[in-house]
Amino acid sequence: MKVRYVPSFEVDAVLQPDGALWQGVTAETVKLKGTSLDMQPTPAIKISWANKKIGAVEAVQVAAIHDGQRIAFRLEWSDPIENRDVSDTTDFIDGCGVLFPAVQFAPMAVMGAVGMGVNAWYWRADENGRGRHLVAEGLGTTRAVDEELVRGNGVYVNGRWHVVITRSMKVQTTESLAQLEPGQTTGVGVAVWEGGHGERAGIKAISGDDWVKLEIEKPTTGTA
Numbered sequence: 001m002k003v004r005y006v007p008s009f010e011v012d013a014v015l016q017p018d019g020a021l022w023q024g025v026t027a028e029t030v031k032l033k034g035t036s037l038d039m040q041p042t043p044a045i046k047i048s049w050a051n052k053k054i055g056a057v058e059a060v061q062v063a064a065i066h067d068g069q070r071i072a073f074r075l076e077w078s079d080p081i082e083n084r085d086v087s088d089t090t091d092f093i094d095g096c097g098v099l100f101p102a103v104q105f106a107p108m109a110v111m112g113a114v115g116m117g118v119n120a121w122y123w124r125a126d127e128n129g130r131g132r133h134l135v136a137e138g139l140g141t142t143r144a145v146d147e148e149l150v151r152g153n154g155v156y157v158n159g160r161w162h163v164v165i166t167r168s169m170k171v172q173t174t175e176s177l178a179q180l181e182p183g184q185t186t187g188v189g190v191a192v193w194e195g196g197h198g199e200r201a202g203i204k205a206i207s208g209d210d211w212v213k214l215e216i217e218k219p220t221t222g223t224a
Contacts, residue, residue: 001028001188003064003071005217014065014072015129015153017162022074027063030190030212032205039110040202041140055205056194060096068182068219072166073098073121075190082156083195084125092195094154096163097122099189100178101211102135108189109209111136117176121165123152125195131165135176139202145175183218187211 004025014021034055037046060077075096083094099108102117112118114137122132131150136142149171154163169180180186190207193199 001030001062001064001212001214002026003066003214003216005182005219006065006067008067009065009070011070011151011166014070014166015151015164017074017076017153017155017164021065022063022164025063025065025074027061027074027076029059030062030207031059032057032190032192032207035202035204035206039139045203049203052198054199054203056197056199057192057205060190060192062190064214066169066180066182066216069169070166071169071180071216072164075161075163075165075192077161077192078159079156079161079194079196080159081196082125082161084128084156086126090198092198092200093193094125094161094195095123095193096154096161096165097132097191098165099191100180100214101187102176102178108187108211110139111142113138119176119178121150121152121167123154123163123165125154125156125161128152128154131167133167133177137176145173145177180216182216184216186214186216188214 063074099120102119106112106116117137120134131152133150150167152165193204
């Protein structure tokens with residue numbers, strides 16, 4: 001997957017999934033699969049999902065841009081029902097996220113390991129306009145690290161979600177976060193939760209057990 005360089009952009013502009021910034025940016029189709037029952041944290045989840053399909057969304061179109069300071073990912077996928085609200089304990093929310101290794105060789109399938117963290121940028125349909133910023137060093141260790149660095153915005157049109165998730169490429173922190181830069185090659189994972197299918201937490205569709213190659217384009221010669 002390639003991250004295209006564009007000149008400087010405003011956060012509010014890049015958060016518009018169908019805005020001018022995204023016109024002409026090539027999206028790549030990323031196939032998804034359901035997470036394994038063996039990787040679920042409790043026997044109750046394993047039993048309740050034993051005969052159900054995990055991973056209702058089978059593919060997502062992903063485009064990405066950066067301006068040397070900020071990076072943004074646009075995700076689009078089919079979903080027959082818009083799940084934005086929780087009115088009962090049986091209601092679950094649509095969502096999506098991108099995951100990065102915070103250090104080289106951090107394992108994706110088990111959400112990192114001790115001393116080898118992973119960093120997730122996550123959007124939920126009931127928290128539109130903001131994003132969640134998470135770190136993990138293994139299954140069951142996921143925790144939030146702030147409520148401001150990641151922004152997200154989603155629009156549901158004609159049975160499809162169009163979502164943008166964005167963050168500064170580099171941040172000052174003592175946490176184990178992804179630090180990105182132009183010209184870098186790293187990995188990325190993609191996840192989608194279909195709330196109407198009861199998906200939440202570790203029950204989701206993912207891009208695989210290993211990282212998708214992510215190439216961040218260098219600015220054109222002569223540009224800042």
